[in-house]
Amino acid sequence: MxxxxxxxxxxxxxxxxxxxxxxxxxxxxxxxxxxxxxxxxxxxxxxxxxxxxxxxxxxxxxxxxxxxxxxxxxxxxxxxxxxxxxxxxxxxxxxxxxxxxxxxxxxxxxxxxxSAVTWEQINLQLLEDARQDKIENSKMLRIDSTVTESTIHDPTDGRLLWDSVRVLIRLMEAAQDLPGAPELTWQNHQRVAKKRMRAIIYTRGADKKARLYRDLIKVTRNSLCYVEQADLALRCSGIDSGYAEWSAQVAHYQPLIEKVIEQAERRVFQGEKVPANEKIVSLFEEHTDIIVKGRRDIQYGHKLNLSTGRSGLILDVVVEKGNPADSAQFLPMLERHIEHFGVAPRQMAADGGYASTDNLQAAKALQVKDVVFHKKRGLKVEDMAQSPWVYRKLRNFRAGIEAGISCLKRAYGLSRCTWKGWAHFEAYVWSSVVAHNLALFGRLKST
Incomplete structure (x- = not known):
């Protein structure tokens, strides 16, 4: 040690x-x-x-x-x-x-x-110091969401099938190199798979694309069969050195590749619109979600729900799985705040996507005095805040979180996660938050 x-x-x-x-x-x-x-x-x-x-x-x-x-x-x-x-x-x-x-x-x-848990503990300790130094009292809270993208390429079916062939050929080459492995019979289909993938990109017309997809799926299935046969042959040969690790990789990639083939067949040949929650968009970052916020472009990564206080320090962040509605995450974020700081905020502001009558009533029941949403969504000003003046002040206060999110994305790398895997994705997000809070806390303390 x-x-x-x-x-x-x-x-x-x-x-x-x-x-x-x-x-x-x-x-x-x-x-x-x-x-x-x-x-x-x-x-x-x-x-x-x-x-x-x-x-x-x-x-x-x-x-x-x-x-x-x-x-x-x-x-x-x-x-x-x-x-x-x-x-x-x-x-x-x-x-x-x-x-x-x-x-x-x-x-x-x-x-x-x-780990992400350790980074979160470090952040809570920094926030406790900020409270003791009277820099952040956590009595005012603002919430918003954003998206951090994964490091993946454009997830078209053609590219995913090409990735599948590459992975399978790599597995076959690794199997052949295992000490004591028997002679394996297989063919390298990478060249034809790459040609079909590129042809799909530049071809117009559903019928022409369908023929190319049929060829690409065929070579993907053939490559998958080679790996299955190799697995059987290696198991029967009784070799021990390296087989367990190789077999674990096969067990990891095989269901993902089968899912890629299935979703391509459903979309191209059966004309289905495959739901986002049934799709896989990467073999290597399989945890990646399909995120559509409003009418904006599609993003591939994970949605983050963030909360900040008056100081601009990030009080909390939650990396979501799937694409839950903002309104469904309003109460969980408020409850996490109460759990961390022991008391509900006196005033709270959130983006319009979090607005609902149920959320307003639940927050008031938790002793939040003023609860303001950027868009009213049918709610009355007098129900949200004490007066129109307080409503305007809190709505303007909410806009400050946009600057915080922009800073996190531009200066601390939160626009795109460069680490691999779900656990590392969470750790990357939290490490960016800690670096941001540490720098901001140092500036605020020295002023």
Missing amino acids: REKRTIQPSIFEIYPEHDIGRELKAMSKLLDAHPDLLDWVAADIKDRQPKATGRKGLSVDTVLRCAILKQYRQLSYEELVFCLMDSSAYQAFARLCGTWVPKKSALQRCISAI
């Missing part, structure tokens, strides 16, 4: 007289005030830390600070390594000494192990 700290804060840590330098210094002080944060991080990364070589190695403190630095400056792992080598300010913030800098593989292995 690694030490939580390898380097103590030093009076000789120098940050440049620049906005970023001052922010890093303030953020570092906030982290130093809570060494208990490291216990939560240590529990996540205990099995991921690199083996120590001499006295060098990554401390838990350094892992957390590098993770925050990565999201704060929106760096790739390769860029993070370069910045840690090049910048004395970044080295001071990350608590790295001398010229030694960890490799990007070590950083990725440790940072990706920090």
Whole structure:
């Protein structure tokens, strides 16, 4: 087990007289005030830390600070390594000494192990500090939703079938390379699959496209049969080395590929409009949802429900599965706020999509004095707020969350998640929120 700290804060840590330098210094002080944060991080990364070589190695403190630095400056792992080598300010913030800098593989292995639950706990601790410093009292609450996209390409049926063939051929090549594997009979259909996929993109006419889809589905099914036959042959041969891992990949991808074939046949040959909740849009990010907000373009990722206070700090965020209506998430967000802060907000503002008579009455029953929706949706002003003046003030207050969401997307990477898998998607969102809150809290505290 690694030490939580390898380097103590030093009076000789120098940050440049620049906005970023001052922010890093303030953020570092906030982290130093809570060494208990490291216990939560240590529990996540205990099995991921690199083996120590001499006295060098990554401390838990350094892992957390590098993770925050990565999201704060929106760096790739390769860029993070370069910045840690090049910048004395970044080295001071990350608590790295001398010229030694960890490799990007070590950083990725440790940072990706920090869970969404840990990031949420860190955020709650920051909010408690903000409450004690009278920066955020959580008595005013505003709620809105947005979408963070997954790292997937345009999910047309043709491209998904082409992805399926690529994955299946990769599995066949891996099976053939297993030690002691028997000779397997199969053909590589990647070339013809790619041709059919590209032809589908540039072909016009339903009949012509249907013929191309028939060929593409045929080679996909043939490739799937090769993998099934290879699985049977490897199982009968009794080889042990590598088979379990290979078989696990087959078990993961096979039902997804079968679903891709099924939805293509339903749409192309049977003329069905496949419901969004029955579709798969990626073999590699299968958790991805199809999101349509209002009449805007279709987005592929996950809907987020966010709440902020008067300070602009993000009080809470929920990564939703599916595409639930905003109105159905109003009460859960309010209940989470009460659970976290122990009391209902005095005033509350939300986007028009959250508006309903039931939501208004339920919020009032929970002792929220004023509940204002951006659009009235048949509700009366006097039912929502004490006066038209209070209604206008709270409606204007709600607009501030739009700026917060824009900042999260532009400066903290929340427009598109670059990490893979559902668990990492949640962790990515929460790490962006923590980096945003830490920087904003540092600015607010120094003013």
